[in-house]
Amino acid sequence: MSMRKLITLVATPDRRIDVPSPQEFATCEAELGLALPADFKELLSAYGVGRFLDYLFAYPLAGHDMNIRRNSLLLEGHSASRDKFPAWYPYPLYPEANGLLLWGGTYDGHSLCWLTGGEPDKWPVVVWHQRNSDYRLYQGGAVAFIASWLERKLPTRTLPRPPRADDWFEPARKLKQVYVYLDGGLGSFTERTRLLRQLLGPVRDRGSSVDESDRDDHFATAQDWRVTYSESPAARLIRVAFPAVDEEAVRVAVISAVPMLGHTLRHAQTVTGTQVWAG
Template sequence: MTATTDFDRLTGLVAPPAAPVDAHGDWDAAEAAVGTPLPGDYKRLVGTYGWGEFCDFLYLRTPFGTRAHNGVEWQAVRLTGAPGRDRERFPYPPHPAPGALLVWGATMDADRLCWRTGGAPDDWPVVVWSSEGRYETHAMGAAAFVEGWAGGRVRSPLLGEMEPGLAPWFNAFRPRVHRCLRLSEGPLARPERLRRLRGALAPTTDRGSWCSDSGGTGQDHFATVDTDWLLTYDLSRPHQIRIAFPPEDGARVQRRLLAAVGLMECEVLRITDAAGTPLPAWDTVTDEDG
């Protein structure tokens, strides 16, 4: 399977963002900075998706921008001077030797997604380097690996699998405002409150959910399809809605979300920011993701 086919399958499976972050720049300068040409399928990934995360788990880095936790870099290795022990702990040569690992992504569990360099860049295999110091190699490029993992065709014992039944998605790492609305209990049962909340913000798409065996606690994660708002409805007591949204959407979020709370037959008891600091009123101070 060619890289183009892998990439086309990925874009058909996971919708790219309308405004990718840190997606464009000087590729000649980026390649000079790491000292090697980079794979063509990776360049298409970056130009189409930019800096962000697939399925709230697999992070795609880009060589552009100046933000923390972004960038392509050689994996630094601290050697102990004991060749046998070093080879067991890190079975790859350190840069600049052929076969060194070049990091192009990560996961929320601090695993690293790398290429094993050497030979033509388009032939570099993907190496998953777990946060526990274990490794697995996949004989495919970055686009094929992302598409295969998100689509459930590539099995990775080190990474595990995404929650079954969910359509894969991508979130760009862009500035977002975070707000939490604590709500009064109201007369309606949780399923009806959730139905009215999602109906008021429709169309929405699932991002996972869980519920305790007793049914007393749980969360429903979802996103708006047309506005790129990320929401969690939390069944704690008092129950609450957490939302992250682009700063320019502040007035629209306030209007639609407060209207949704009214339909849930609840009242807003308190509004806080991402750190839990109470706010005297709704505002749009920016907290950045990532």
Template sequence: MTTIDDLVRLVPPPIEPVDAAGDWGRVEAALERELPADFKALVGRYGRGQFADFISPLHPFGTPDLLIPMARRLLEQEGPFRDAYPERCPYSFYPEPGGLLPWAGTDNGDRLCWLTAGEPDSWTVVAWNPRGWYHSAHEQGAVGFLHGWLTGRIHTPVFGGPVEPTPWFDPFRERVHVYVRLSEGELPYAERLRVLRDALAPTADRGSFNEAAEEDGGDDDDMDEDGARQDHFAATDLDWRLTYETAYGHQIRIAYPPGDGRRARDALFDAARRMGCEVLSTSADRGGPRPDGWE
């Protein structure tokens, strides 16, 4: 059985986790459920944040509370679809007996839920894509699922798309997210990536995905434009998080602390020029207005 100590050895938690302590009695009273001990340990060791730029546990402490409101809205949001298409909904929903109860979400909009049958420490995980209404069940709790996914032992088709887990955890920090759409350039993908990282050096790897290499079992260096690619890295001295990709269009995604907008814009526009690409557009995450510094 995977324990919180196994996860801590794999992914060192922050020295000062954000919002790691709170009143579990209040949380459990609001949900009218006891919660698994491994999830409480997960929150206590890591606090608010995200694993591998992808999975965010639904944190019950601090502002906002992510766990209780999502649980309370679940049946109201999903019940009508289940009533209309019961064959596509094999699970009940909290607060129904044994129903799914979300404990984490992903950047793709997927949910990781407990199947709340039996004692809390025996609850297992169901990965669920509410847009496509497909699921995968896993015989682990929250900590076991995270450890298995981060080590590559657990795979779920629900996550789909270009996701290559790498074991790290980022504690919560307010960040501004911007998408920079690029024209194609004459340089191959690997060379464009090298130029981008050189422009923002020093950098550190944070995982990658190459659709063509994964399908063919080939080396990333041999695959440039044949398949969707996605490379995550950090500009370490700047505390910026970046993704360069062709998986969802040719673009750079950047997340930076507030106040760095103008510096980030100038750095990426200069890098794009060196890559032989033109900046076609910039936009905020989820289609909002462009942040300050990107006018």
């Protein structure tokens, strides 16, 4: 699938961040000892660094993200587990021959990899959820994979459905993320979502998604805080991303909203699991 198809689904941004130069592509390929697929180069050149729908992202070349260091750390981090549970690892890991090579990820913790071997432009994509050793193979490159996800054509076992909204790509910003885990709740999810939007408003819609028993509502506040309100059998939570300088204002606004929704606060944590906003 061509870049033209992807661009019809999601327009390229007016402001692109960290677009690699031809020399940076060449340096990355030299470090890896592998040529990168042409569609991946086109992807980073067209969009720069950022996120599709606040969820799916490709690793930038800048800052040693998509090169030998990141992938070597992946192999190092799984070596002991793989020795003990080899069935959890059906594929080799780069730099092993034909190993999985990271090229992107999602905020649910899915690792987006190529299964290397043969011509780079024919490498399939493997979605690897490292927390439960789940692998899904997609016979297509990075651009085709992203387009299929945006068109809601991927099985939900591969990735959750995108929110129902106009699709977008946002160039990278340095944002802090906090996950506020909740118990309880009054009324229906729809009623609580409407109230949360009022409490944090005015807001602009960024879509919603319903996947079996999982519900997500996405919106942005006037301060451009990015909020996701989620309900699933496993957890109820508010995820908020914001500039670090706004943290106290975000904390007050979100924590004040919790009892208004009939929730009690279980805990709040960063993406690394560090608990915050206690007391």
